[in-house]
Amino acid sequence: MTDRPLLDVENLTVRFAVRRGGVFGRKQFLDAVDGVSFALARGETLAIVGESGSGKTTTALAVARLVAAHSGRVELDGADILGLEGEALRQVRRKVQFIFQDPYSSLNPRQRAEDVVREPLLSLTDMPRDEQQKVIDELFVQVGLRPEQKRLFPHQFSGGQRQRIGIARALATRPELIICDEPVSALDVAVQAQILNLLRRLQKEFGLTYLFISHDLGVVQHMCDSIAVMYMGRIVEHGPRLSLFNNPLHPYTAALLSAVPSVDKARRAATRRILIPGDPPDPVNLPPGCRFANRCPVAQPQCREAEPELRTVAGGQRVACHLVKEDGTAPL
């Protein structure tokens, strides 16, 4: 038994080349993920939140080796996986699986449900056919699908059932880490609850580790043990669930939480809405200093000069803001 994290990401950067002004435009670079570091313990769930375009999906894709990293390390169980090729990469793919947002487009419409689930067994394992069938049969039961549904095609399923197929496919190779990118946001609330309960049950049963991306903060607080908040390719705050929700330190986190409409009267009464008007700066032409400065309600002149480092403050939260004090007092 070690307390080594299952996933350890260090200084991960993903760079895309973009052209401005058509094919003849100048080639520029966009760091969709820019020096991101976090660790995730086995059996736990880390949520990544942040606005659209902040780099959540790109981070996840890089961790799963589905997009190339520009620099940094991604350690799975102590071994860096970024340089792996061939059989070694195939082994990693067995251990890291993905559940996508859109249960409609992420399944091959011409494959029967059982063949969708079989696919990773074929491409990533050497499992004999009869054993494959046994695994598939078990998975159908585990995700709450009926045996006779194995022969149906994706369009014959509802959205929630399609997401169950996607979950069964992700479980097929007995992975250790499952990346869930907005797994329920295309679903109606009632079906969403069914899928969230299923994901939690499976996590307990198989000791799964989740990297969980969602824009729904209610869902996030229900599912995760800790949360990383991203803004423009960087983690601006990272902490355990209760500290981050009950005591957000970074002004962006505070604004984000204050924007969530709530059915709870007490919460509505206690929440002071923090407005962050405007848009984030152009990601290929970043201004100096803090990337949030042009929208931050408490920005100081120093914020526009030096970029704040992600540092650990009292209480254990990590935060990248000049104005958060060492003792963990928030500026807002």
Add this chain to the structure above:
Amino acid sequence: MTEALLKVENLRIELTTRAGVAPVIDNLSFELGHGENISFVGESGCGKSMTALAIMGLLPEGVGRVASGRILFEGEDLTAASDSRLRDIRGNEISMIFQEPMTSLNPVYTVGEQIAEVLRAHQGLSARAARDMAADLLDAVRIPNARARAGDYPFQMSGGQRQRVMIAMALACRPKILIADEPTTALDVTVQAQIFDLLRDLRRDTGTSIILITHDMGAVAEMAERMIVMYAGRNAEIGPVEQIIDHPRHPYTKGLISCVPHIMATLTEDRPDLTEVPGIVPGLREFGQDRCLFASRCAYRTEQCLRQRPPAMAFDNGQLADCWHAETL
């Protein structure tokens, strides 16, 4: 009490599809007061958008029709109004913002031109006055640097900005009713909060009544006084928002509230499994049957629920729930 601005009475909308004719809206009644904000909730496919389209006189042509009932706007029955009269009302009295702003904006005109066009058509402004006012409206919906941004094409704006342009356009004719069909579903929560603030200000400043269609109970709680929960084309429950959230009288409402993991004032370690509402919304084919259409998903179901459609049960506090067992809930 003064006469309601909008009064929908026993509305029945029928859709003709390959599978036959089905009542996508089945005996729906509600009122909207002056300056009031009412919310429609329910899973997708329950008929929320159809209700909105019926009020706008924009039912899908050749597919949907008003089979019976009335839609009274300031006393005038819109179901009997001519096409030109409906166009007139759509331009001047009732406007709508849709879920996906990109598809409802014209990509080849600048946003300023598009707003100015509405102003010219409906308020008879000169080109110059319309252009000025378009910029004012963009400013009112808090597009930074509005005068310059009026020259932007829709693709040059973010999703939240496009939605604000849609609101500016809907406001251009100073409507008495604004129907917003899931206006923030595609947006980040911080942008959603800005759009909601905008709608609240608008209502305060102009007295516009708002119909907000959403699937988010939190949004309902923050925005509306009254809510209508729809299920399979029918009213499940209608009444004051706070009371319904405190004590829902319909099992479907109860399920919708408790199946969502809410952020509470103070979070604790305690995270029990979510309450599940099993199954899914029935398809159109099943709409209209003389039984409770929620029965297959309902934990309170009895024999009676399968035999006959439940009537509306009225409560003293104004709640109305279409459920045989509403009283015991």
